[in-house]
Amino acid sequence: MTAPLHEPTTEADPQTTGGPAADSGAKKVEGRSLKQIAWNRLKQDKVALTGGIVVLVLIAVAIFAPLIVGLLGHPPNDFHQDKLDPLTNLPTGSLGGMSSDFLFGVEPNKGRDVFSRIVYGARISLLVAFLAAVVAVALGTLFGIVAGYFGGWIDAVISRVMDVLLSFPQLLFIISLVSVLPDDLLGLTGSGVRIAVLVAVIGFFGWPYVGRIVRGQTLSLREREYVEAARSLGGGRGHILFRELLPNLVAPITVYATLMIPTNILTEAALSFLGAGVRPPTASWGGMLRDALETYEHDPMFMVFPGVTIFITVLAFNLFGDGLRDALDPKGTR
Numbered sequence: 001m002t003a004p005l006h007e008p009t010t011e012a013d014p015q016t017t018g019g020p021a022a023d024s025g026a027k028k029v030e031g032r033s034l035k036q037i038a039w040n041r042l043k044q045d046k047v048a049l050t051g052g053i054v055v056l057v058l059i060a061v062a063i064f065a066p067l068i069v070g071l072l073g074h075p076p077n078d079f080h081q082d083k084l085d086p087l088t089n090l091p092t093g094s095l096g097g098m099s100s101d102f103l104f105g106v107e108p109n110k111g112r113d114v115f116s117r118i119v120y121g122a123r124i125s126l127l128v129a130f131l132a133a134v135v136a137v138a139l140g141t142l143f144g145i146v147a148g149y150f151g152g153w154i155d156a157v158i159s160r161v162m163d164v165l166l167s168f169p170q171l172l173f174i175i176s177l178v179s180v181l182p183d184d185l186l187g188l189t190g191s192g193v194r195i196a197v198l199v200a201v202i203g204f205f206g207w208p209y210v211g212r213i214v215r216g217q218t219l220s221l222r223e224r225e226y227v228e229a230a231r232s233l234g235g236g237r238g239h240i241l242f243r244e245l246l247p248n249l250v251a252p253i254t255v256y257a258t259l260m261i262p263t264n265i266l267t268e269a270a271l272s273f274l275g276a277g278v279r280p281p282t283a284s285w286g287g288m289l290r291d292a293l294e295t296y297e298h299d300p301m302f303m304v305f306p307g308v309t310i311f312i313t314v315l316a317f318n319l320f321g322d323g324l325r326d327a328l329d330p331k332g333t334r
Contacts, residue, residue: 041327048323054316062122072103073116077281080111088298096301104305108295114302117283118309124191124277124284125313128198129264135203137257140210145241145249147211148218155215162208170205171270177201178276191278198271202264213256214249221245251328258321262314269310285310 042048061068069076083097084090089109091097096105096114104114147158177197185193221227222245230244271277272286280287285306292303 038327042323045323045326048320048327051316051319051323054312055320058122058313058316059126061119062126065119065123068119069113069116073119074102074113076113076116076120076283078112080106080113082111084108084111090295090298096299098301105301107291108299108302114288114305117288118285118305120283121285121288121306121309122313124195124272124282125265125268125310128195128202128268129261131199132202132206132264133257133260135199136206136210136260137253139204139207141214141246141249141253143207144211144214145218145245148215149222149237149241149245151219158211159215162211165205165208168205170201171267171274173205174198174201174271175274175276178271191282194276194278198268198277202267206260206264209260210253210256213252217249217252218245221248255321255325255328258317258324262317262321265310265314265317 074080080102083092083102083106085092091106091108091111093099093105098105102113102115104118106112107114107117143158143162147155174197178194181193181197185196188196227240227244230240235244268277269284269286269289272284273290274286275290277286278284288306289303292299292306296303
């Protein structure tokens with residue numbers, strides 16, 4: 001007779017020795033929701049978490065800009081001519097006039113606090129980027145899910161409209177539109193008009209990208225069993241679109257919106273650099289780069305700070321978006 005594969009255990013049967021005492025030491029197996037699985041996957045990606053932390057810091061800086069400037073800087077539109085050389089109008093001292101009072105130095109010719117304008121510039125860039133992303137996601141989700149679900153001539157018309165908008169020269173259109181805008185529009189004045197137009201135009205020309213993603217996902221989801229079950233139980237089109245399909249599109253929409261925000265930041269910076277963004281003296285990272293062109297040979301630090309800020313912001317959003325996409329992808333390998 002061969003020996004048993006497993007040695008007999010001496011543990012007592014929990015049913016005969018008081019189950020609660022034995023069960024207390026046993027490890028419970030608990031189910032995890034999709035949110036918990038995604039969060040656990042995201043926590044393993046240290047690069048994405050770092051990007052997310054930087055994004056949160058930037059958002060906090062934009063929200064609490066007045067408080068931060070009050071503690072560490074000076075009002076962004078105040079001139080400090082005493083910090084400039086009277087002969088060259090360049091900042092006195094090294095590295096663009098950096099000191100304990102002016103952390104990033106002062107602007108050439110005007111003497112404004114660069115640190116304060118960087119902080120306030122975050123408000124403009126993030127505001128335009130987030131609001132334009134909201135407009136693009138709302139329009140793209142609506143038209144994309146309708147095109148993918150109904151198909152036929154509706155899908156053909158919406159797809160052709162997306163093709164036209166994707167081939168339209170967005171930057172040239174915005175520059176032409178801004179040049180003919182009035183100073184007052186719908187109760188808005190000054191930079192408020194420019195911000196509203198930037199949000200509307202960037203969001204309007206950005207929705208076809210979201211629409212294509214949503215349309216493709218809807219084409220594959222509309223034939224799933226749960227959709228057929230809802231249809232057989234008498235569910236209307238509105239119920240199927242917004243109660244069955246839309247919840248399953250949240251993940252790809254969220255990921256694409258996260259990756260769209262850095263593109264919007266670059267677009268706003270480019271338009272401000274070209275003079276089609278917010279009006280002076282409102283602080284803008286792109287506008288600061290444009291002003292730095294005149295003096296970058298003599299004061300390169302004035303160009304370095306807004307340029308590095310744009311680079312870090314865009315990189316942080318891209319890293320976080322890539323990590324979020326991997327975390328929400330059920331077919332991922334991690």
